[in-house]
Amino acid sequence: xxxxxxxxxxxxxxxxxxxxxxxxxxxxxxxxxxxxxxxxxxxxxxxxxxxxxxxxxxxxxxxx
Amino acid sequence: xxxxxxxxxxxxxxxxxxxxxxxxxxxxxxxxxxxxxxxxxxxxxxxxxxxxxxxxxxxxxxxxxxxxxxxxxxxxxxxxxxxxxxxxxxxxxxxxxxxxxxxxxxxxxxxxxxxxxxxxxxxxxxxxxxxxxxxxxxxxxxxxxxxxxxxxxxxxxxxxxxxxxxxxxxxxxxxxxxxxxxxxxxxxxxxxxxxxxxxxxxxxxxxxxxxxxxxxxxxxxxxxxxxxxxxxxxxxxxxxxxxxxxxxxxxxxxxxxxxxxxxxxxxxxxxxxxxxxxxxxxxxxxxxxxxxxxxxxxxxxxxxxxxxxxxxxxxxxxxxxxxxxxxxxxxxxxxxxxxxxxxxxxxxxxxxxxxxxxxxxxxxxxxxxxxxxxxxxxxxxxxxxxxxxxxxxxxxxxxxxxxxxxxxxxxxxxxxxxxxxxxxxxxxxxxxxxxxxxxxxxxxxxxxxxxxxxxxxxxxxxxxxxxxxxxxxxxxxxxxxxxxxxxxxxxxxxxxxxxxxxxxxxxxxxxxxxxxxxxxxxxxxxxxxxxxxxxxxxxxxxxxxxxxxxxxxxxxxxxxxxxxxxxxxxxxxxxxxxxxxxxxxxxxxxxxxxxxxxxxxxxxxxxxxxxxxxxxxxxxxxxxxxxxxxxxxxxxxxxxx
Numbered sequence: 001x002x003x004x005x006x007x008x009x010x011x012x013x014x015x016x017x018x019x020x021x022x023x024x025x026x027x028x029x030x031x032x033x034x035x036x037x038x039x040x041x042x043x044x045x046x047x048x049x050x051x052x053x054x055x056x057x058x059x060x061x062x063x064x
Numbered sequence: 065x066x067x068x069x070x071x072x073x074x075x076x077x078x079x080x081x082x083x084x085x086x087x088x089x090x091x092x093x094x095x096x097x098x099x100x101x102x103x104x105x106x107x108x109x110x111x112x113x114x115x116x117x118x119x120x121x122x123x124x125x126x127x128x129x130x131x132x133x134x135x136x137x138x139x140x141x142x143x144x145x146x147x148x149x150x151x152x153x154x155x156x157x158x159x160x161x162x163x164x165x166x167x168x169x170x171x172x173x174x175x176x177x178x179x180x181x182x183x184x185x186x187x188x189x190x191x192x193x194x195x196x197x198x199x200x201x202x203x204x205x206x207x208x209x210x211x212x213x214x215x216x217x218x219x220x221x222x223x224x225x226x227x228x229x230x231x232x233x234x235x236x237x238x239x240x241x242x243x244x245x246x247x248x249x250x251x252x253x254x255x256x257x258x259x260x261x262x263x264x265x266x267x268x269x270x271x272x273x274x275x276x277x278x279x280x281x282x283x284x285x286x287x288x289x290x291x292x293x294x295x296x297x298x299x300x301x302x303x304x305x306x307x308x309x310x311x312x313x314x315x316x317x318x319x320x321x322x323x324x325x326x327x328x329x330x331x332x333x334x335x336x337x338x339x340x341x342x343x344x345x346x347x348x349x350x351x352x353x354x355x356x357x358x359x360x361x362x363x364x365x366x367x368x369x370x371x372x373x374x375x376x377x378x379x380x381x382x383x384x385x386x387x388x389x390x391x392x393x394x395x396x397x398x399x400x401x402x403x404x405x406x407x408x409x410x411x412x413x414x415x416x417x418x419x420x421x422x423x424x425x426x427x428x429x430x431x432x433x434x435x436x437x438x439x440x441x442x443x444x445x446x447x448x449x450x451x452x453x454x455x456x457x458x459x460x461x462x463x464x465x466x467x468x469x470x471x472x473x474x475x476x477x478x479x480x481x482x483x484x485x486x487x488x489x490x491x492x493x494x495x496x497x498x499x500x501x502x503x504x505x506x507x508x509x510x511x512x513x514x515x516x517x518x519x520x521x522x523x524x525x526x527x528x529x530x531x532x533x534x535x536x537x538x539x540x541x542x543x544x545x546x547x548x549x550x551x552x553x554x555x556x557x558x559x560x561x562x563x564x565x566x567x568x569x570x571x572x573x574x575x576x577x578x579x580x581x582x583x584x585x586x587x588x589x590x591x592x593x594x595x596x597x598x599x600x601x602x603x604x605x606x607x608x609x610x611x612x613x614x615x616x617x618x619x620x621x622x623x624x625x626x627x628x629x630x631x632x633x634x635x636x637x638x639x640x641x642x643x644x645x646x647x648x649x650x651x652x653x654x655x656x657x658x659x660x661x662x663x664x665x666x667x668x669x670x671x672x673x674x675x676x677x678x679x680x681x682x683x684x685x686x687x688x689x690x691x692x693x694x695x696x697x698x699x700x701x702x703x704x705x
């Protein structure tokens with residue numbers, strides 16, 4: 001009985017460990033994405049997007 | 065809604081990273097190659113609009129039940145557009161019509177992201193809160209970013225008084241248009257948006273009014289749509305045309321807009337919740353040649369569907385001018401859609417909607433008259449195009465065009481000098497200690513004199529919609545000019561009267577202005593603060609409703625808000641969209657419903673003193689004896705009080 005409880009605890013600990021690793025990797029998912037390297041950096045975006053123009057026809061008129 | 069700079073559109077907030085959606089890797093929704101360090105390859109295969117292009121993958125894993133219907137919602141599919149187009153189309157040409165629809169009409173659709181993350185694609189995109197997902201849509205950055213020209217402008221008072229739901233209850237779009245409606249699937253052949261069973265209706269909240277204490281509800285419910293009595297005038301669009309420019313970019317052009325109100329016959333009483341005979345109708349921007357770019361003769365059955373369609377203006381008021389008295393509506397031919405309102409090609413389409421003379425509700429004899437004293441109106445302060453045309457050669461007449469240079473050069477009234485009050489030093493600069501306040505009288509007189517304006521001239525000012533003209537007229541009055549007039553309808557009124565314009569520049573020889581200042585026309589902050597508690601004094605705030613609700617603020621104001629006790633009537637309530645003033649009787653009645661009556665001292669205010677000056681001029685025209693402009697306005701008040 002004692003032995004089975006110990007092995008049960010070991011399994012639970014392993015599962016908890018796996019869950020913690022999984023959670024950590026998920027929680028940080030957006031932060032770890034390469035996308036945010038630029039998209040959190042206003043100065044870099046200004047540099048990269050200077051000269052970007054909205055693509056709208058000059059003949060457009062009115063609004064919704 | 066000011067456009068966002070390119071970098072603002074895609075700048076992610078650090079706050080996003082600690083939200084639930086921030087727990088998901090960017091590339092899970094957007095794809096791309098985030099491991100790459102150069103811009104082009106990192107964005108290869110990236111989808112900026114995953115909720116439009118693949119809502120099931122982007123949102124459906126967690127929000128499956130919502131996406132299941134929302135991907136087919138009216139916002140996502142505009143499914144009623146094909147219904148209407150098919151009703152008018154020569155189906156042999158459907159391919160061309162559908163191509164035009166996809167290139168132009170379908171560009172307005174949106175999906176989950178356009179309501180919960182970014183400004184919609186039609187509004188040129190951009191994160192609303194740094195990619196932080198919002199459960200509740202932002203009324204200014206999202207809903208009215210698309211539904212702006214009509215709904216947004218009407219709701220927040222750009223045009224008219226604004227909507228009572230916003231003004232009195234602080235409501236935005238969501239309390240009426242909840243998720244159940246927004247996310248509802250719209251069947252492909254849905255006859256019209258009013259057929260969506262989840263569509264918001266007045267009676268969702270205002271139940272069983274016919275059994276209440278309001279006599280007119282008991283009389284009119286079942287006969288007229290709620291909006292017939294409770295809306296203000298609204299904008300109608302005419303004749304949209306589409307095509308592609310020389311770069312192959314799709315465009316649309318609306319030929320004309322006009323503010324009015326028309327009551328039509330209900331041609332579809334079987335529509336859900338539409339069991340009434342009369343309804344408000346709005347002209348939709350269509351004509352038989354609208355898709356000619358894609359193929360002529362597409363709409364051979366144009367007469368099948370009305371061009372004046374059931375309208376639900378978002379400018380509801382409990383009390384309105386057309387319902388102020390029985391005979392403001394009954395017998396008022398101009399208020400009801402007539403055959404004369406229709407162009408030849410749309411007569412058949414609107415045959416069932418027109419209210420003929422035979423069925424026009426007759427004027428009532430046994431009704432209490434609406435008595436409005438217009439005897440004090442200073443009529444000479446507003447002139448019409450005919451009067452100005454006939455008096456242009458008068459020796460002491462000075463005509464001022466208050467528009468910008470481009471508009472002036474495109475065409476102005478012959479002999480008019482250009483004088484835009486915002487481009488002069490009549491007021492202090494935005495970075496001054498007291499921004500936007502009137503310059504000292506001596507300086508104002510010098511500026512006016514340099515333009516060749518003298519205080520004893522008859523000065524007529526016009527612009528496009530009244531705002532700059534009215535504010536300049538107020539400055540002229542304060543500076544000592546006694547004979548000043550607004551050209552009713554501005555340049556559009558001039559054109560509508562059939563008069564020509566000139567492109568040649570006009571100037572006047574400088575001369576002394578010699579006016580005597582009227583200091584009693586302007587109030588400073590101390591004066592306003594001292595008068596706030598006084599009986600018989602009202603502060604009239606002419607800003608938009610979103611300002612008074614604190615949703616937005618002027619960039620120079622230190623905070624959002626309003627002067628305690630002030631009454632909000634947006635400036636747009638005084639003018640029609642085309643620069644024509646509403647009639648003195650209507651204006652006096654409408655102001656009276658807000659407790660603003662000529663027996664009171666009225667202090668006008670806004671953000672910068674411009675709109676307040678305009679309102680000052682109009683109240684003076686209406687005969688109010690004691691009107692003052694609070695020149696420092698909210699920008700000044702917010703910094704010091």
